[in-house]
Amino acid sequence: MELNNILPTIIAQPQLHARWLNTLSLMENTGARKISASEDPVTVTYIILKHAAEEHRHAFYLKKQIEKVQEDLCPTYAGEYLLAPAYSKYYLNQLDVDVCRYLKKELKLTGSELRFAAYLLVTYAIEVRADELYPVYQEALDNVGSKVNVKSIILEEEGHLEEMINQLQKFSPEWELHAQKAVDIETRLFGQWVEALSTSLA
Numbered sequence: 001m002e003l004n005n006i007l008p009t010i011i012a013q014p015q016l017h018a019r020w021l022n023t024l025s026l027m028e029n030t031g032a033r034k035i036s037a038s039e040d041p042v043t044v045t046y047i048i049l050k051h052a053a054e055e056h057r058h059a060f061y062l063k064k065q066i067e068k069v070q071e072d073l074c075p076t077y078a079g080e081y082l083l084a085p086a087y088s089k090y091y092l093n094q095l096d097v098d099v100c101r102y103l104k105k106e107l108k109l110t111g112s113e114l115r116f117a118a119y120l121l122v123t124y125a126i127e128v129r130a131d132e133l134y135p136v137y138q139e140a141l142d143n144v145g146s147k148v149n150v151k152s153i154i155l156e157e158e159g160h161l162e163e164m165i166n167q168l169q170k171f172s173p174e175w176e177l178h179a180q181k182a183v184d185i186e187t188r189l190f191g192q193w194v195e196a197l198s199t200s201l202a
């Protein structure tokens with residue numbers, strides 16, 4: 001099952017569309033909180049602060065888009081207001097767990113080094129995904145003339161991917177190998193998430 005096959009079904013029904021937006025908001029918020037949690041209180045940089053701020057904005061912005069679908073839908077991240085709630089929460093956490101396991105095993109990293117490397121790889125994989133997912137969603141919105149739009153998120157996510165590549169290049173000369181590993185892990189988890197979404201619609 002591909003995401004572009006289920007999006008028209010979701011967008012056509014206000015209840016489902018609101019829960020989809022709320023689910024994306026939850027995932028952006030989870031990502032933002034992970035970035036903030038991985039910040040070193042002393043060595044945190046301009047680029048990391050900017051990134052955390054923008055991911056928090058995405059969570060808020062998606063929540064705000066729900067008003068365009070229908071007022072008073074999905075006030076919180078409680079399961080009843082999400083699509084595939086269990087898996088949507090599992091996806092990012094498991095990505096983090098699997099990437100940390102890889103870094104411990106392959107690079108023998110621990111402590112703050114492990115935290116920083118995991119931030120780089122997990123965020124890179126998410127940015128690759130975001131650069132694919134949001135344009136597909138925007139196209140589905142355009143196809144039906146929806147008032148909802150995610151163009152400002154698309155612009156910022158493109159910047160994030162470049163910023164992650166810059167940081168990864170400084171992290172390791174073999175960054176592409178590690179980044180590909182993170183993308184492989186993410187691709188498997190994302191496929192399972194889309195399956196969980198389509199099951200929840202059935």
Ligand SMILES: [Fe+2]
Pocket residue numbers: 028054055058130157
């Ligand atoms: Fe984002």
Ligand SMILES: [Fe+2]
Pocket residue numbers: 055127130156157160
């Ligand atoms: Fe991002």
